[in-house]
Amino acid sequence: MGWGGYGHDEHGWRKGPWTPEEDKLLSEYVKLYGDGRWSSVSKCTGLKRSGKSCRLRWVNYLRPGLKRGQLTPQEEGIIIELHALWGNKWSTIASYLPGRTDNEIKNYWRTHFKKRSAPSAAFPRHYDHQQQTIVINSDQSSPSAATDDNNQLQEQIQLVADPLLAVDCQKQKQQEEDKNSTCEMMMNPGNYNQWPAQQYQLVPAAFGSGPIVEDWLWSGLWNFNDAIQ
DNA sequence: AACTCATACAACCGCCATTCC
DNA sequence: CGGAATGGCGGTTGTATGAGT
Known part of the structure; x- marks a missing residue:
């Protein structure tokens, strides 16, 4: 998953994919200080990443308990139903799917349902009624x-x-x-x-x-x- | 084998709400 | 109280990968 190499923004923050070393630094930081003080990550660890970037990496990738792999039919059903209820409230929907992130659900929805209009047509291809x-x-x-x-x-x-x-x-x-x-x-x-x-x-x-x-x-x-x- | 297309995934951007000073 | 800083969220983009042709 490349982003065409690494770059820096105008504030000097590193951009692009995370390296294992950066992941390790971030994980160690969270272990010590908890998740929530993202702005001080760079000061404490030397990581050249913005607080936002750190938070995103932690929430979507490093956080313990994250599930990997394809969503189950049950999870798909929950997403569909909750989306009908709340719309694009991805974080709210994600809160009902332990181990799944809002980013993951959002990506899934866009990939599978975005182009289709009718709710009934929105069911995943492998879902068997x-x-x-x-x-x-x-x-x-x-x-x-x-x-x-x-x-x-x-x-x-x-x-x-x-x-x-x-x-x-x-x-x-x-x-x-x-x-x-x-x-x-x-x-x-x-x-x-x-x-x-x-x-x-x-x-x-x-x-x-x-x-x-x-x-x-x-x-x-x-x-x-x-x-x- | 080469090409095309759909899908999966990771990451960034911009906006807004909240918190801090 | 007001402005700055920060965090959270939804939207979007870019690339890898695999299936189909």
Whole structure:
């Protein structure tokens, strides 16, 4: 990944790709002083990099816990859904994907979706709708199982009309009702032609846990995207 | 084998909000 | 209180790489 060699800006800061030596210096600095005092990195380490450049390098590349490699279908789904919610709030979206950076997500989105307009057309080429979507209420012989699923789903669904919070009782009550109806729709998707408005889409699987719930959410995601076309 | 194109990735830029002095 | 410094974020650019032709 070259930048055509190294250069310096008007302030004398080095530019271009980082060397292993620079990475080592930066890592050692953060180990000693923590991440946050970027402007003093050059003073303390002799690194000829601006604070901004150091921060970027740390956040996007050196920070511990970063995941490497291709995003999983689940992560892709989360990105798609959160982007529908918040737009290009990459750092916000990244906060729901542990180990992924806003830069990575931004790059991914631009590469895969930028040129496409319709949300449903935006799904990655390797995402398999048929594979991800499960048959809802397939176990008709066991009503109790369906009820359990419903209860489990109820716990996982959060309505996010206002992602920051429902403020008053009226809103909370309304949200509770919407939550119930959304759950009902997910349990019996065939009975509904129209999905709720965008503000009532589901919180992505990252908030919940377990393959069943994730599959439910995935199928809901697809219905939702079809609905908003 | 050579060329083209799409994708992945790293890094920079500019703007804005916050903090500091 | 106001200006400067700093940090954070979204947008953009440039190059490497691999697949397809």
